[in-house]
Each structure stands twice: as structure tokens, then as C-alpha cells.
Amino acid sequence: xxxxxxxxxxxxxxxxxxxxxxxxxxxxxxxxxxxxxxxxxxxxxxxxxxxxxxxxxxxxxxxxxxxxxxxxxxxxxxxxxxxxxxxxxxxxxxxxxxxxxxxxxxxxxxxxxxxxxxxxxxxxxxxxxxxxxxxxxxxxxxxxxxxxxxxxxxxxxxxxxxxxxxxxxxxxxxxxxxxxxxxxxxxxxxxxxxxxxxxxxxxxxxxxxxxxxxxxxxxxxxxxxx
Amino acid sequence: xxxxxxxxxxxxxxxxxxxxxxxxxxxxxxxxxxxxxxxxxxxxxxxxxxxxxxxxxxxxxxxxxxxxxxxxxxxxxxxxxxxxxxxxxxxxxxxxxxxxxxxxxxxxxxxxxxxxxxxxxxxxxxxxxxxxxxxxxxxxxxxxxxxxxxxxxxxxxxxxxxxxxxxxxxxxxxxxxxxxxxxxxxxxxxxxxxxxxxxxxxxxxxxxxxxxxxxxxxxxxxxxxxxxxxxxxxxxxxxxxxxxxxxxxxxxxxxxxxxxxxxxxxxxxxxxxxxxxxxxxxxxxxxxxxxxxxxxxxxxxxxxxxxxxxxxxxxxxxxxxxxxxxxxxxxxxxxxxxxxxxxxxxxxxxxxxxxxxxxxxxxxxxxxxxxxxxxxxxxxxxxxxxxxxxxxxxxxxxxxxxxxxxxxxxxxxxxx
Numbered sequence: 129x130x131x132x133x134x135x136x137x138x139x140x141x142x143x144x145x146x147x148x149x150x151x152x153x154x155x156x157x158x159x160x161x162x163x164x165x166x167x168x169x170x171x172x173x174x175x176x177x178x179x180x181x182x183x184x185x186x187x188x189x190x191x192x193x194x195x196x197x198x199x200x201x202x203x204x205x206x207x208x209x210x211x212x213x214x215x216x217x218x219x220x221x222x223x224x225x226x227x228x229x230x231x232x233x234x235x236x237x238x239x240x241x242x243x244x245x246x247x248x249x250x251x252x253x254x255x256x257x258x259x260x261x262x263x264x265x266x267x268x269x270x271x272x273x274x275x276x277x278x279x280x281x282x283x284x285x286x287x288x289x290x291x292x293x294x295x296x297x298x299x300x301x302x303x304x305x306x307x308x309x310x311x312x313x314x315x316x317x318x319x320x321x322x323x324x325x326x327x328x329x330x331x332x333x334x335x336x337x338x339x340x341x342x343x344x345x346x347x348x349x350x351x352x353x354x
Numbered sequence: 355x356x357x358x359x360x361x362x363x364x365x366x367x368x369x370x371x372x373x374x375x376x377x378x379x380x381x382x383x384x385x386x387x388x389x390x391x392x393x394x395x396x397x398x399x400x401x402x403x404x405x406x407x408x409x410x411x412x413x414x415x416x417x418x419x420x421x422x423x424x425x426x427x428x429x430x431x432x433x434x435x436x437x438x439x440x441x442x443x444x445x446x447x448x449x450x451x452x453x454x455x456x457x458x459x460x461x462x463x464x465x466x467x468x469x470x471x472x473x474x475x476x477x478x479x480x481x482x483x484x485x486x487x488x489x490x491x492x493x494x495x496x497x498x499x500x501x502x503x504x505x506x507x508x509x510x511x512x513x514x515x516x517x518x519x520x521x522x523x524x525x526x527x528x529x530x531x532x533x534x535x536x537x538x539x540x541x542x543x544x545x546x547x548x549x550x551x552x553x554x555x556x557x558x559x560x561x562x563x564x565x566x567x568x569x570x571x572x573x574x575x576x577x578x579x580x581x582x583x584x585x586x587x588x589x590x591x592x593x594x595x596x597x598x599x600x601x602x603x604x605x606x607x608x609x610x611x612x613x614x615x616x617x618x619x620x621x622x623x624x625x626x627x628x629x630x631x632x633x634x635x636x637x638x639x640x641x642x643x644x645x646x647x648x649x650x651x652x653x654x655x656x657x658x659x660x661x662x663x664x665x666x667x668x669x670x671x672x673x674x675x676x677x678x679x680x681x682x683x684x685x686x687x688x689x690x691x692x693x694x695x696x697x698x699x700x701x702x703x704x705x706x707x708x709x710x711x712x713x714x715x716x717x718x719x720x721x722x723x724x725x726x727x728x729x730x731x732x733x734x735x736x737x738x739x740x741x742x743x744x745x746x747x748x749x750x751x752x753x754x755x756x757x758x759x760x761x762x763x764x765x766x767x768x769x770x
Binding site: 180202210221234237285 | 359360363366367370668669671672673674675676677678679680681682762763764767
């Protein structure tokens with residue numbers, strides 16, 4: 129599903145070049161459940177951005193679901209994000225003036241899916257995350273855990289190749305956080321490819337493979353035998 | 355389908371920014387009102403001045419005698435050239451390029467009496483063609499001087515409306531007798547009210563006119579045959595007719611046909627062309643001033659676009675993350691700018707339409723202000739305004755919206 133070779137990212141800040149990633153090689157197969165761990169400054173956020181096609185590498189190649197994406201135009205990258213990536217963010221990032229259902233449907237709107245099919249699918253997804261009775265609520269009317277569940281439903285809207293979650297439980301209390309992690313595990317068992325970025329070892333422990341990052345490189349990459 | 359849903363969402367986003375957008379829309383409405391009103395006044399003024407210059411007459415040339423400046427056939431320079439009544443027929447016969455021609459006798463300070471009311475006014479003695487050339491049109495119930503009056507040297511008089519008012523007030527004047535310089539005359543007609551721009555012996559509305567033949571017979575001693583008035587058949591060829599005129603009169607009065615100062619000519623057609631150009635210049639000026647006002651409002655639109663985009667950076671980032679293309683984002687904001695421009699413009703246009711109607715209904719007595727005319731919104735003004743609004747919408751929108759499209763979703767999403 130994902131294949132990166134010698135991926136490097138350099139940021140120019142003023143006169144100094146910052147090497148956020150210094151040659152990352154990684155392969156992730158479909159159906160895997162991976163955690164990417166590391167302290168702040170390790171490059172894990174940069175790696176996530178590149179994996180999610182929110183940013184492009186300075187050097188190296190990135191093969192996503194069979195397609196080379198490192199040199200693509202930003203319009204095409206937007207399409208790839210729409211078709212192949214499902215994002216879940218720490219601060220939920222739902223559209224504030226849309227209902228839960230409309231939020232879930234938004235990626236499908238950008239895809240060009242007809243309204244009837246969108247409606248059917250958003251119902252299905254919201255029921256899957258057990259929010260069938262809150263479909264017409266706005267984010268301001270939902271709790272943190274509920275908002276994150278809407279985000280997860282949204283991430284699956286267009287049947288993406290990977291679901292990328294950046295500190296998904298960071299803004300949640302432990303009970304809601306647990307619910308979310310249970311949900312991810314269920315999705316993984318259903319066959320989805322899940323990648324979680326976190327600094328919290330107890331969260332990483334729920335996954336099946338843990339990748340450690342340090343100073344812009346992968347320092348360890350092993351299955352989780354917990 | 356897709357656009358409809360997205361549009362619904364954009365509309366909701368816009369509604370949240372109601373207050374800010376309302377102020378910007380108001381600014382555009384104000385700017386539009388300014389430019390439309392200015393252009394409308396310019397248009398009204400142009401129309402009025404058009405009407406006023408026709409008050410003097412259409413396609414006219416006026417000829418006075420002058421003074422020679424070139425010695426000719428033994429005669430010295432500095433000789434005065436005086437026109438005579440028979441020149442009218444002479445020129446009419448010899449120059450086919452002249453369509454109408456009349457002589458003009460002038461008598462300043464003529465005492466005119468009706469009942470106990472006596473006034474002194476300018477009196478002219480003219481041929482019947484004068485009426486049509488100089489727009490001395492009779493009110494209904496009266497008529498202008500005709501060929502029969504000329505032939506029989508009738509004692510008939512045609513009055514300007516101001517003169518009629520001074521003598522008769524609101525009473526009926528046609529058919530009445532008045533005493534002109536001691537001689538009884540019958541009033542045969544009153545001139546229709548007119549605005550007059552351009553004159554050479556005072557405004558027509560204050561004058562009295564009698565047949566030239568009558569003037570000659572009764573008042574030859576006290577009248578001065580001052581000038582000729584003619585209309586060339588083809589205004590484009592009037593310079594050639596003018597040269598002909600010089601040629602014919604130089605033969606009679608013995609001056610060099612190339613001696614320009616031998617006659618004094620006022621080419622009214624030339625003056626009126628100049629006036630038109632000046633009016634167009636004024637219109638352009640007014641348009642520019644109004645346009646600048648609108649431009650300032652346009653800057654306000656650009657400003658509000660930058661502000662809202664800054665505030666909505668996170669949302670833009672979210673949409674991009676889930677698949678909105680930078681181009682889509684750009685078009686969305688460009689459309690928002692255009693909507694603000696056209697809604698504001700629509701309000702401004704409607705308001706100016708109402709104002710123009712109200713202002714147009716006010717009657718103006720002051721003679722100077724009468725040249726202002728009535729503000730008019732022509733369809734050209736509408737088209738120009740819409741075009742400017744479109745340009746402003748696009749210009750004000752393009753830079754902020756390109757900025758929006760360049761938002762990096764990765765950055766905008768990580769921070770609160």
C-alpha cells in the first residue's frame with residue numbers, strides 16, 4: 129500500500145535549513161495496523177504529512193496504492209487525498225457550519241458522488257460509529273468523543289487506501305479515548321489499513337506494529353508483541 | 355449537483371460573516387450610488403445643453419460686416435464693410451449651397467406699450483426663414499411672420515415669451531394691439547419658451563420681431579441692418595460655402611476675397627461642436643470621479659476578503675485535506691467577492707434610480723441651475739456600472755483568493 133524510499137524533507141526557515149526527515153525507508157502493507165512514535169522534533173508529523181499527501185518530499189520516492197506521488201501537481205494531490213486518504217486529527221477538524229451527516233458527506237461531494245448514494249453511505253457510516261441518532265447535529269452540539277467518531281466516519285467516506293490518525297485521543301478524556309481506540313481496532317479487523325501517529329506508548333500498544341522515529345530517521349520498526 | 359451542495363455550504367459560511375460583509379456591501383452600494391448619480395447628472399446636463407444650444411438655432415452661420423485689412427484695387431485698408439438688405443437675395447441667388455438665409459435689422463431700446471405698460475426692448479426686422487433657422491417657434495394659437503407679411507409690409511409683431519409676460523401678464527396676447535415706437539402693431543404670435551445657449555444680441559425670449567420690409571419702411575432711420583443669418587444645405591461643406599460668400603460679397607463691396615477680416619463670421623456649427631466635446635470631457639471627468647469612489651469601496655472588498663480568509667484558514671485547510679482542490683478554493687472566494695460586488699452594486703443602482711426619480715421631479719426656477727437639466731440614467735450608464743462592478747469584484751477577489759488557494763493544509767490544521 130505504502131512504499132517510501134529515501135524520503136527527505138528540508139524546510140528553509142530564514143537562512144537555516146532544517147532537515148525534518150533525513151532519508152526514510154518504510155513499507156506498509158494493506159490491512160496493517162501501525163503506530164508511528166517519537167518525541168517532538170523526531171519528524172513523525174512531517175512523515176504523516178507526506179504520507180497523507182499534504183506535503184511533498186524534497187527527495188526520494190513515495191508509492192501510494194501503486195501510484196508515485198512525490199512529483200504530482202497540487203490539484204492532483206488534492207484528488208488523491210480525496211480518493212485514498214482518510215484523516216483523523218487531534219482537534220477533530222470538522223466543518224463547524226455543517227451537520228454530522230454533511231461533514232461525512234463532504235469528501236463524497238468533492239468526489240462527485242450523487243446525492244442519493246451519499247445519503248445512503250453517510251447513514252451507513254454514522255451508524256457504524258454509533259451516531260445514528262445524532263446525524264443532524266452540528267459539531268458544537270456534540271461531545272469530544274462524538275466529534276471524533278464523526279471524523280472517523282468521514283475518513284472512511286470514499287473507501288480510502290489508508291486511514292491516518294494524528295494523536296486521535298489527544299483531546300479526549302480516557303473513557304472516550306478508549307472508545308475511539310476500540311473503534312480503530314474494529315475497523316482494522318474489518319480490513320482497513322490504520323496508521324496512528326502518537327507520542328503515547330499506551331496508545332501505540334494497541335497497534336500491531338510500532339515504528340520509532342528519532343532525529344528525522346526511523347530508529348526502530350518492529351511488530352508489537354504486547 | 356455538486357455545485358449546488360457546495361454552494362449551500364458556502365452560503366452558510368457567508369451568513370456567519372453577515373455583519374462584516376454587510377458593511378462592505380454598504381460601501382459598494384455607496385460607491386455605486388456615487389458613480390451612477392454623477393454620470394446621470396452628466397447625462398442630464400449634456401441633454402439639457404444640447405437642447406439649449408438648439409435654442410440659438412441649428413446649423414447656423416452668422417455674418418457681420420467687418421473691416422478691410424488688405425489694400426484692394428487702389429482702395430486702402432481699414433475700410434468698413436457694411437451689409438445691406440439686398441445682400442439677402444443676392445446671396446440666395448448666387449450661392450446654391452445656401453439653404454435658408456435671412457437678414458436681421460436691429461433696433462435697441464425700442465419702446466413698446468400695451469395699455470399702461472411700457473417697456474424698452476430689442477426689436478429685430480427679419481425675413482420669414484429666420485423663424486425656422488433661429489428656432490423662433492410660435493405657440494399654439496399664433497404664427498410667425500410669413501411671406502405675405504413681407505410683401506405687404508404688414509404691421510405685425512412676434513413676441514418673445516418673457517416680453518409677452520412683461521406686457522400682458524397671463525392674459526391672451528395674440529390678436530391684441532400694441533404700440534411699437536409710436537406705431538400700432540398687431541401681435542400675431544408668441545415664441546415657445548426655450549433655453550438658449552449662445553447669443554449675440556441678448557436672449558431671444560426678450561425680443562420682438564417684425565417683417566424686414568416693415569422695418570425698412572417705418573424705421574429705416576433708426577434701425578441698423580446688422581447681420582445675415584444662413585444655413586448651409588450640407589453642413590460638412592460649409593467652409594466651401596463660406597468661401598463662395600466671400601467671393602460674391604467681395605465683388606460687390608470691393609475687397610480682397612482672401613481678406614478674412616472684411617467680414618466677421620460666427621460659425622455656430624463649429625462652436626457647438628466644441629461645446630459637445632467639452633460636455634463629453636465633463637462626463638468623462640464625472641465618471642472618473644465616481645469610479646474612484648467605487649474603487650475605494652473595492653479596496654474595502656479586498657480587505658474584507660483577506661480578513662475572512664485569514665479567519666477561515668483552518669476550514670480551508672480541512673476542505674483541502676478531504677479533497678478540495680486549490681482551484682476550487684480560489685473560485686469559491688472569487689465568487690464571494692463578485693457576489694459582494696454585485697449585491698452592493700444592485701442596491702446602489704436601485705437607490706440611485708429612486709433618487710434620480712425624486713430629484714428629477716423637482717422644478718428648478720433659477721436660470722443658471724436650469725442648465726443642470728434632469729439627471730438621467732441611460733442604459734449605457736447601466737452597462738458601464740455593471741462592467742466596473744464586475745472588474746472590481748474580480749480585482750478585489752483575485753489576490754485574496756489566490757492567497758487562499760496557496761494555504762498549506764498541513765500547517766493550518768495542526769494549530770488551533
